[in-house]
Amino acid sequence: MSVTDEVQPRAALRQPSRWELPFGSIATSIASLLAALVLTGIVILVLGANPIQAYGAILSGALGNPYNTGLTLMVATPLILTGLAAAIPFSARVWNIGGEGQLYAGAIASVLVALTFTGLGAVPLTILSIACGILAGGFWGAIGGALRVFAGANEVIVTLMLNFVALTVADYVITGPWAQNISPQTRNIPKGVTLPTIWPHTAVDLGLILAVIAAGIVFVLMRRTPLGLAIRACGFNPDAARLAGFSLGSIIMTAFAIGGACAGLAGAILVIGVNRALVPDISANYGYIGIAVALIAGLRPLWILPGALLFAIITVGGNNLTASSNISTSVSLIIEAIFVIFLLAFRVIRLQEATS
Amino acid sequence: MLVPQFTVAENVVLGSKPSWDMNLRRGDIENDVRAVGEKFGIRIDPGQRVATLPIDVQQRVEILKLLYRGATTLILDEPTAALGPAEIEQLFVSLRDLSASGHSVVIITHKLSEVMAIADRVTVLRQGKVVKVAARGSFNAEDLAVAMVGHAIREVTSTPRGSDDEGATLDVRELVVTGDKGHVAVDRVSFGVRAGEIVGVAGVEGNGQVELAQALSGLRRPAAGSLVIGGRDMTSADPRTLHRNGVSIITEDRLRWDLIPDLTVAENLALSSVASGGYARAGLLRRRAMRGAAERLMDEYGIQPPIPLLPAGSLSGGNQQKLVLARELSRNPRVLVVAQPTRGLDVAASEFVHRRLLQLREENCAILLFSLDLAELLALSDRIIVLYRGRIAHQGDVRDLTTTDVARAMAGMSGAA
Numbered sequence: 150m151s152v153t154d155e156v157q158p159r160a161a162l163r164q165p166s167r168w169e170l171p172f173g174s175i176a177t178s179i180a181s182l183l184a185a186l187v188l189t190g191i192v193i194l195v196l197g198a199n200p201i202q203a204y205g206a207i208l209s210g211a212l213g214n215p216y217n218t219g220l221t222l223m224v225a226t227p228l229i230l231t232g233l234a235a236a237i238p239f240s241a242r243v244w245n246i247g248g249e250g251q252l253y254a255g256a257i258a259s260v261l262v263a264l265t266f267t268g269l270g271a272v273p274l275t276i277l278s279i280a281c282g283i284l285a286g287g288f289w290g291a292i293g294g295a296l297r298v299f300a301g302a303n304e305v306i307v308t309l310m311l312n313f314v315a316l317t318v319a320d321y322v323i324t325g326p327w328a329q330n331i332s333p334q335t336r337n338i339p340k341g342v343t344l345p346t347i348w349p350h351t352a353v354d355l356g357l358i359l360a361v362i363a364a365g366i367v368f369v370l371m372r373r374t375p376l377g378l379a380i381r382a383c384g385f386n387p388d389a390a391r392l393a394g395f396s397l398g399s400i401i402m403t404a405f406a407i408g409g410a411c412a413g414l415a416g417a418i419l420v421i422g423v424n425r426a427l428v429p430d431i432s433a434n435y436g437y438i439g440i441a442v443a444l445i446a447g448l449r450p451l452w453i454l455p456g457a458l459l460f461a462i463i464t465v466g467g468n469n470l471t472a473s474s475n476i477s478t479s480v481s482l483i484i485e486a487i488f489v490i491f492l493l494a495f496r497v498i499r500l501q502e503a504t505s
Numbered sequence: 506m507l508v509p510q511f512t513v514a515e516n517v518v519l520g521s522k523p524s525w526d527m528n529l530r531r532g533d534i535e536n537d538v539r540a541v542g543e544k545f546g547i548r549i550d551p552g553q554r555v556a557t558l559p560i561d562v563q564q565r566v567e568i569l570k571l572l573y574r575g576a577t578t579l580i581l582d583e584p585t586a587a588l589g590p591a592e593i594e595q596l597f598v599s600l601r602d603l604s605a606s607g608h609s610v611v612i613i614t615h616k617l618s619e620v621m622a623i624a625d626r627v628t629v630l631r632q633g634k635v636v637k638v639a640a641r642g643s644f645n646a647e648d649l650a651v652a653m654v655g656h657a658i659r660e661v662t663s664t665p666r667g668s669d670d671e672g673a674t675l676d677v678r679e680l681v682v683t684g685d686k687g688h689v690a691v692d693r694v695s696f697g698v699r700a701g702e703i704v705g706v707a708g709v710e711g712n713g714q715v716e717l718a719q720a721l722s723g724l725r726r727p728a729a730g731s732l733v734i735g736g737r738d739m740t741s742a743d744p745r746t747l748h749r750n751g752v753s754i755i756t757e758d759r760l761r762w763d764l765i766p767d768l769t770v771a772e773n774l775a776l777s778s779v780a781s782g783g784y785a786r787a788g789l790l791r792r793r794a795m796r797g798a799a800e801r802l803m804d805e806y807g808i809q810p811p812i813p814l815l816p817a818g819s820l821s822g823g824n825q826q827k828l829v830l831a832r833e834l835s836r837n838p839r840v841l842v843v844a845q846p847t848r849g850l851d852v853a854a855s856e857f858v859h860r861r862l863l864q865l866r867e868e869n870c871a872i873l874l875f876s877l878d879l880a881e882l883l884a885l886s887d888r889i890i891v892l893y894r895g896r897i898a899h900q901g902d903v904r905d906l907t908t909t910d911v912a913r914a915m916a917g918m919s920g921a922a
Binding site: 378385386390391394395 | 754756764765776
């Protein structure tokens with residue numbers, strides 16, 4: 150009999166948590182998705198429908214024809230950006246739950262700019278409007294970061310609360326001086342201020358390109374710049390980052406600001422490209438779903454692209470469930486939720502394997 | 506591994522009973538554990554919470570855990586790494602008792618003195634191969650050292666220079682530092698380190714060394730007193746400011762403070778440069794330059810395997826330590842605060858570290874060396890200060906000190922000559 154045990158209590162007690170390792174691998178994500186599909190399949194069976202048919206309905210609903218595919222890509226666009234909004238601060242191991250509020254901040258700023266500076270030409274106004282949306286999102290994110298850094302507040306609670314503040318401001322803008330007074334929304338932005346459609350006869354506009362470019366920029370930022378190294382260092386081992394001379398406060402603020410800027414861009418795209426005005430519920434919980442997107446992508450900027458597409462497929466395709474399988478569209482929410490639960494569960498298993 | 510929140514008995518029993526056993530009574534398991542402890546002469550109160558126990562007692566809990574499960578063979582990996590001399594002796598007493606009662610004990614260690622003190626048989630491994638097997642009586646320390654490094658060691662010994670606090674580069678006056686539990690860990694300590702001098706800090710672990718080192722590193726704000734570096738007041742400076750003023754820090758816990766195991770070796774080597782704006786061009790990292798510099802440093806410091814893109818966490822402890830040294834020493838620091846630089850390293854690696862420190866001293870760096878290894882302090886330091894309960898119990902030129910003086914001061918015996 151051989152008993153091996155590291156008799157170094159001090160070293161053992163201090164062992165750093167495996168949460169410091171990069172978030173789970175892509176294989177974990179795929180396994181979680183399969184497990185979620187199987188479990189949801191059982192739920193669908195209980196509901197009296199054929200799971201294979203139901204999944205077929207989701208796929209055809211999301212990708213079955215160019216129009217639906219366009220719709221899926223349109224939904225994927227803000228999800229890419231809110232995924233980035235979560236992933237960047239997560240990489241510094243601070244939790245940005247405020248993607249939704251940052252998206253609204255971007256939407257509010259872009260609609261106000263587009264309605265105010267109508268004297269500018271259409272193209273400059275579009276660019277200005279988007280830029281202000283990005284800045285406003287970044288500012289809203291930085292508020293959360295600043296409260297964390299300077300006041301020691303819990304960033305999860307602060308960013309969550311800031312979502313409600315942003316929603317309330319959005320309500321004011323919709324019902325206040327900018328109201329359209331016909332339906333509950335602001336006046337429409339000037340005609341020329343728009344994002345050109347890049348796929349004729351579908352809803353896919355330049356916003357998708359902007360989102361993909363943003364993911365590319367974030368990839369370069371995280372892997373190829375001093376700031377990215379600082380963010381990753383801060384996330385992996387804040388103690389060592391501090392001792393090496395990094396200023397953790399400014400890293401955290403910057404991570405929140407850049408994340409918020411991504412969400413702000415999503416808000417601007419939703420206003421300018423999709424809705425042409427600020428409308429209630431302009432975000433279909435994109436800020437929150439973005440957190441799940443960031444997690445399944447293992448916080449890797451480029452993997453956020455397929456991650457966002459996947460959630461868009463489930464969301465858009467889910468609308469086809471009632472028509473084709475006669476079950477509720479909320480089954481798609483069940484898939485998404487179980488998917489994330491499995492993802493977290495598998496990560497816990499990996500965590501135990503890694504430390505045993 | 507222990508669960509710090511659990512009691513001794515809970516830790517010992519943990520995992521040895523089926524988890525559906527609902528009939529665990531606190532009193533019963535405590536009696537069981539006490540009985541096993543008495544049988545093997547390990548007397549620990551089973552009702553104590555592990556977190557409240559000193560490290561050496563925690564270690565005995567680990568051993569008790571194995572014995573409780575009926576282990577007949579114990580394999581201990583560097584069991585003395587965190588222990589002071591008296592605690593080591595106590596551990597050895599327990600281990601001798603165990604071997605006398607028919608248990609087999611395997612100790613993996615790099616300290617020759619321990620081998621000489623306790624081993625009945627010794628196996629020397631070098632680069633994964635057995636190079637020597639010998640029974641007690643047929644080996645001596647010199648033999649083993651030769652077997653370990655493959656050539657006879659030239660004992661690294663500095664030529665001490667007499668000096669005092671005049672014109673010190675690192676000047677500490679009446680420093681008071683509080684520890685984690687709010688107690689006074691460092692109590693009105695004053696000393697200086699001049700350029701080109703190594704001052705050693707001796708003491709049994711837990712006498713304020715960690716808190717003092719952290720105060721000097723900007724990680725812990727002193728409660729009173731002053732810290733002056735190169736004529737500038739740095740009493741409440743953060744690590745960033747210290748860094749910019751030529752202060753290098755090597756802590757005793759490299760995985761917590763010095764390294765980021767998930768980043769690559771090259772990134773770790775460049776970390777402090779990047780923090781002060783290095784390796785940047787047009788907002789991008791100069792990754793090729795980083796890799797080139799890493800390759801040069803890895804070659805110079807003999808870091809194995811010589812692959813800059815490996816995660817630092819995948820290196821062995823000795824190579825991780827070399828990595829930290831390479832980063833901090835290559836900055837040509839004015840002041841170096843270094844703790845336990847050779848903990849866990851083999852003889853050859855330790856010798857390498859010692860040479861580097863002496864070389865840095867020749868380059869006029871002011872070095873403050875914290876070590877639990879008295880031989881190391883005596884070999885390297887120009888002066889030694891002994892900390893006992895947060896105060897300087899004794900200090901002096903290394904040429905005027907004897908081991909006995911230092912040992913008496915470490916043990917808190919007053920009147921050391």
